[in-house]
Amino acid sequence: MNGLTNITLDFLPDRPDGVYLVGGTVRDLLAGRSPTDIDLVVSGDITGVAGHIAARTGGRVIDLGKNGFAVLRVASPDTIIDITPLAHPSIEADLQQRDFTINAMAYDLKARRLVDCTGGQADMQNQTVRMVSPTAFEKDPARLVRAYRMAATLHFSIDAGTQDAIGRHRHLVTGVAGERVWAELVKIFGTADSGPVVMRMAASGLLTAIFPELQAAVGCTQNRHHQFDVFDHSLRVYTRLEALLADFDSHFPDLTATEDAAKLHGHAAMLKYSALLHDAGKPATRSVDSRGRVGFPGHAAKSADITAGVSRRLRLSNRQRHVSDAIIRHHIRPLFLYLASENGTLGRRGMIRFFNRCGDLALPIIVHAMADIMAKSEVLQARDNGFIFFCDRLVAAYVDTRRRKAAVPPLISGRDLIAVLGLSPSPRFKSILREVDERRLSGELTTRDQALEWVGTHLLPHDVSRRAED
Numbered sequence: 001m002n003g004l005t006n007i008t009l010d011f012l013p014d015r016p017d018g019v020y021l022v023g024g025t026v027r028d029l030l031a032g033r034s035p036t037d038i039d040l041v042v043s044g045d046i047t048g049v050a051g052h053i054a055a056r057t058g059g060r061v062i063d064l065g066k067n068g069f070a071v072l073r074v075a076s077p078d079t080i081i082d083i084t085p086l087a088h089p090s091i092e093a094d095l096q097q098r099d100f101t102i103n104a105m106a107y108d109l110k111a112r113r114l115v116d117c118t119g120g121q122a123d124m125q126n127q128t129v130r131m132v133s134p135t136a137f138e139k140d141p142a143r144l145v146r147a148y149r150m151a152a153t154l155h156f157s158i159d160a161g162t163q164d165a166i167g168r169h170r171h172l173v174t175g176v177a178g179e180r181v182w183a184e185l186v187k188i189f190g191t192a193d194s195g196p197v198v199m200r201m202a203a204s205g206l207l208t209a210i211f212p213e214l215q216a217a218v219g220c221t222q223n224r225h226h227q228f229d230v231f232d233h234s235l236r237v238y239t240r241l242e243a244l245l246a247d248f249d250s251h252f253p254d255l256t257a258t259e260d261a262a263k264l265h266g267h268a269a270m271l272k273y274s275a276l277l278h279d280a281g282k283p284a285t286r287s288v289d290s291r292g293r294v295g296f297p298g299h300a301a302k303s304a305d306i307t308a309g310v311s312r313r314l315r316l317s318n319r320q321r322h323v324s325d326a327i328i329r330h331h332i333r334p335l336f337l338y339l340a341s342e343n344g345t346l347g348r349r350g351m352i353r354f355f356n357r358c359g360d361l362a363l364p365i366i367v368h369a370m371a372d373i374m375a376k377s378e379v380l381q382a383r384d385n386g387f388i389f390f391c392d393r394l395v396a397a398y399v400d401t402r403r404r405k406a407a408v409p410p411l412i413s414g415r416d417l418i419a420v421l422g423l424s425p426s427p428r429f430k431s432i433l434r435e436v437d438e439r440r441l442s443g444e445l446t447t448r449d450q451a452l453e454w455v456g457t458h459l460l461p462h463d464v465s466r467r468a469e470d
Helices: 024-030 046-057 091-095 120-125 143-154 160-175 178-189 195-204 206-210 212-217 230-246 259-266 268-277 299-313 318-329 333-342 348-374 382-407 414-419 428-441 448-469
Strands: 019-022 038-042 060-063 072-075 080-085 106-108 113-115
Touching: 019 024, 019 091, 024 038, 024 106, 024 120, 038 046, 046 060, 046 072, 046 080, 091 106, 091 113, 143 160, 143 178, 143 195, 143 206, 160 195, 160 206, 178 268, 195 206, 195 230, 206 212, 212 230, 212 268, 212 299, 230 268, 230 348, 259 268, 259 348, 259 382, 268 299, 268 318, 268 348, 299 318, 318 348, 333 348, 333 382, 348 382, 348 428, 382 428, 414 428, 414 448, 428 448
Parallel strands: 038 080
Antiparallel strands: 019 038, 019 106, 060 072, 072 080, 106 113
16 A cells, blocks of 8 residues: 555645546556556546646646547656546446456545455455456457456456356457457567466457457367367467577577567567467368378468458558568478478578578577477477477577678679679569579678679579570
């Protein structure tokens, strides 16, 4: 309680009658955290209170109200304060309409007392997320996902009655705007240990209600190398991925505190989103040959296409869509490289081609592939351990390639293709320069003259022949 009784809000009127701190602000203060912003409920006209606060804080008043719901925001250099009117006869009646008990507490700033009519303080102490009323999810189905978001970000559990209610009302999530669902999901994915929370989402049926594209994965058996069906395997990839990210420094000590490591962790949420959906195309591509062997030809591309539809529905940003598409579409490439290495057919240029094609996402794709292999069974087989060791080599090659690429400029440019070889600018320039750079990085070409000779000898005749055939 000290976090509340000692709070000073100098920007409020001298006698803040009918002004209450509410919701997440009270929850965070009780937990000993500084709230990122402040939520106030005011009995009466909120305009005067907002103006007073703006004058004292040097902020400005922004009207955020819509659809008949009044909200004024005071944006000041130091904090954000949202002010809403008391919409019910009393603060207690107002709190009874909220989502979860830990969000349904208020602090009367005049009386200096906590208003807790739903048991929120006890649930805070017990680290429990519990719905305020049996109709909480009917009033706003976005709360179905928010329950798990709060459990993930606060490291709380969800009480059994609330978990059961989520299962009964899970179908209502289909009526929630995609961007609202994604806003909650991305916060779950952004936490470091959300695997158990996602498992509980799956157990309640909410996960497949949000992602109906995964329903066919339930019970979809795989080949003899996989212990789990496609759905359970995807959940295990998620948890394996979190473990790899948490223990990344010990796996790849040379990458610790580097820009590449920072970028990898920056992609953590999208890696987890991709983990859930990376095999969504397997049920549609499942085949069984004459010897009874199960296969999924083309499932990576199919999964990426399915995920593209999910991403549009949830209103992901263009960048987020690009990241998830690249991870899913290319998630098998590290395995193909490993098989080529085992067969003795992998040259250095094969790795470099993968790095160039996937760019900054090569490292996230490798880490995803490791989690994918590690989630095949409870105990890794010898072949799977071999792949994990190969990924260590692949990461080392990636780091070395990035270093050399940054240290030495390209051997030739588009200007050389025009001035020396007499070519006209075209989209083909990009692929020519990429192929030259792959050979530079693999050590096959080391000088400008060698690069130009190679283009003239190997690429241009091929282009002339192809145009003649056309």
